[in-house]
Amino acid sequence: MKVVFVMEDNKLTVRAVERALDIMLCFTESTELTLTEIASRVDLHKSTVHRLLASLEGKGFIMRDAATDKYRLGYRLWELSANLSQEGDPGIILLPEMERLRDLLGETISLYVQDGLERIRIQAVQSNHAIRRVAPVGARMPLYVGASSKVLVAFAEPAVQQQLLASADWPTGLDQQAFLQQLGDTKRAGFATSVEEREPGAAAVSAPIIDRGGRLVAALAVSGPANRLTLELMQEQAPLIMEAARRMGTMLR
Amino acid sequence: MKVVFVMEDNKLTVRAVERALDIMLCFTESTELTLTEIASRVDLHKSTVHRLLASLEGKGFIMRDAATDKYRLGYRLWELSANLSQEGDPGIILLPEMERLRDLLGETISLYVQDGLERIRIQAVQSNHAIRRVAPVGARMPLYVGASSKVLVAFAEPAVQQQLLASADWPTGLDQQAFLQQLGDTKRAGFATSVEEREPGAAAVSAPIIDRGGRLVAALAVSGPANRLTLELMQEQAPLIMEAARRMGTMLR
DNA sequence: TAACTGGGTTTCATATAGTGAAACTATTTG
DNA sequence: CAAATAGTTTCACTATATGAAACCCAGTTA
Structure with missing residues (x-):
């Protein structure tokens, strides 16, 4: 030790x-x-x-x-x-699958990865309605709010997870307890939801994409306006989304 | 002096x-x-x-x-x-116009700018046939071959032009004379053509896009396989392309 | 199991090379 | 025309980047 x-x-x-x-x-x-x-x-x-x-x-x-x-x-x-997204990158490989899911659910589908203490959006296909302005591909968000953040931290390798949680500028205070709680829930359920966590009026469901080597590659997220994407609806759709994420994972590496 | x-x-x-x-x-x-x-x-x-x-x-x-x-x-x-192409960038503003031109001519339309001793492709809309693999957006090419190179040098501000031509690693030798000749032709005619200069089997016509301040912003290029885009055809289409480039220029700045 | 390779990482003495203050242009503004 | 603002260059100082060499792993090979 x-x-x-x-x-x-x-x-x-x-x-x-x-x-x-x-x-x-x-x-x-x-x-x-x-x-x-x-x-x-x-x-x-x-x-x-x-x-x-x-x-x-x-x-x-x-x-x-x-x-x-x-x-x-x-x-x-x-x-x-131009050389960023080569063949072989999740953002490219999974695009068709993401489009299929979008057509199925009618909502915006995004792909997030963890980078340092942030998560960044590496790929997205817009909902058909496309009501609200969404963050562009490449946008960075904090790693402690939003459904996909929970997924990225909850399913990270133990060593990485330790590091993330122990990190200095992690937000201190009350919500940390709640967040840890939610990490457990996420791990158990296999997916996470968020309602108006990051942006008012927005909700999202997210599931982990895990490659054939068992490595967490990204978080798949379905997001939309909170009035359309209610908590009940999201929980109902969760199995479908988890299954899609699982299929995507098998396509990698 | x-x-x-x-x-x-x-x-x-x-x-x-x-x-x-x-x-x-x-x-x-x-x-x-x-x-x-x-x-x-x-x-x-x-x-x-x-x-x-x-x-x-x-x-x-x-x-x-x-x-x-x-x-x-x-x-x-x-x-x-994500922040590269903001509203206000030629590559964004001119995209619809470029698509219109593509639909009209059926060939690949590109936008090139000069950067140092190279030209780079900042925007492109693919031909419908899309026979050959073309350089991606962001690709760099030498500034002394190809139709749009001639346009970029010929219509550069005098000071810049001097600098480019005087520059050290400009290719020495025979073709320099020919190139200077062609610069004159280009300036006079208002457009340039190239047949198999950079890539065998490829041809292109190019015209300058000049903003309302009289500044050269980019070179508009129509390119395709040399057997379809013959020299005669390109010269026939030149006025149309120059007119399109002129209209695009008025949309800038 | 020992020797060996080919990646990555760390240490350390040395002088090179990056630094900020200040001086200097060039251009705008009152 | 003075004053201000934005960019550029010079220069003396030492903080800081550097390459050599040593070190640490995993895999391979003997």
Whole structure:
């Protein structure tokens, strides 16, 4: 037995690079930014930011808008995006299955994976009605609200789960108890539901997609307006959704 | 008057960052790479690459495949991709127009922009027949072959054009003369054609898209197999394509 | 079971290379 | 025309990134 205390600054990492990447991340909020805006966001000197931007620009990761002269993301990201989803990626392989499920249930189907302390939406097919504006593919959400969060944590490998729950910036306070409770329920039932947890007026059911090696790959989620997707309806549909998720899992790896 | 000799090493740039970005660019060729593979590609020591990868991984730009444990692009790129094409980007705005043109001509329509010494394909709608495998959106091609290259250089702002032509790694040799010749033709005619320049068996016509400020924004291209898209046919269709490009230009900025 | 390979990770001494302050342009605004 | 704002360059300092070498695993092979 070995107890490990993960202390704070395990830094075997390159500061300049991290700073440059932080700069790129500024562009998840705004499309166009001026140097000084960036400098204040990442809290660095103009000159430092300028140098980092020059490096990013030189490699095409950042470019300057021809008209406004502001900085924006560069075309290199298009190039990388193109190679992101290769054949073999769940998001591609499962798309047809997801469409089939959408046609069956008539609601929006999404695929979520866990990344750090967040979950991100890697694939989606829109409901036919498509009433509400939904988060785009690529969007990040916290890992402690929503049906698919529960699934991702509940079915994570024990080691990973420990790490997630022990993590520092996990939300403290009352709801943590409730969340742990729900994790148990989720594991037992094989699926999770959420009603207006993340977004008011929205509800979702989610089930784990587990590959042939027994690894949790993603959470499949059916979501829609809470008045259509009532708790009863979701529980009624759960077996169907779990079965779909199981079938999807067999298609992987 | 001021003559500027741009000498070689104008480096006001951060080496570590450039190296990290080079590492990311390795993943345009392969989806999965091992540390040592990367190290040899970018010609750096294992330990250096390891540290850079740690930084990239920490920020989510690189991740390790759960199964193979190899390195691959991280989910942060999904996130950035989602914010790449905002409302207001030519690739989005012009899409419906491009589809209309595709339906009219029945061939693949693409949008290219110039980036450094390359041109990149930022948007495309496939021909209905879709016989041949075409480069994906995001693909980069040299700036000295193909119809849209001629358009992008010919209609570039004079200063930019000078820079491009004077640039060091521009291909030397015979074709340079021919290319300059063709630039003149292109500017005069208002469009360019190419037959089997870049890819054997492929042909294309291209016209400039110029925004209301008079700025060259992109090159619109119609491409298809050379036996269907003969030189005569392309010249016949040129006015139509130029008109479409002009209309698209008026929709911008 | 020992020696060997091929991945990844960590340590460490060294000087290179990144840093922020400040000076300097260029462009806008009052 | 002064004042302000945004971007760029220079420079001295030492913090920080670097590569060599050592180390740690799993698998293979002998």
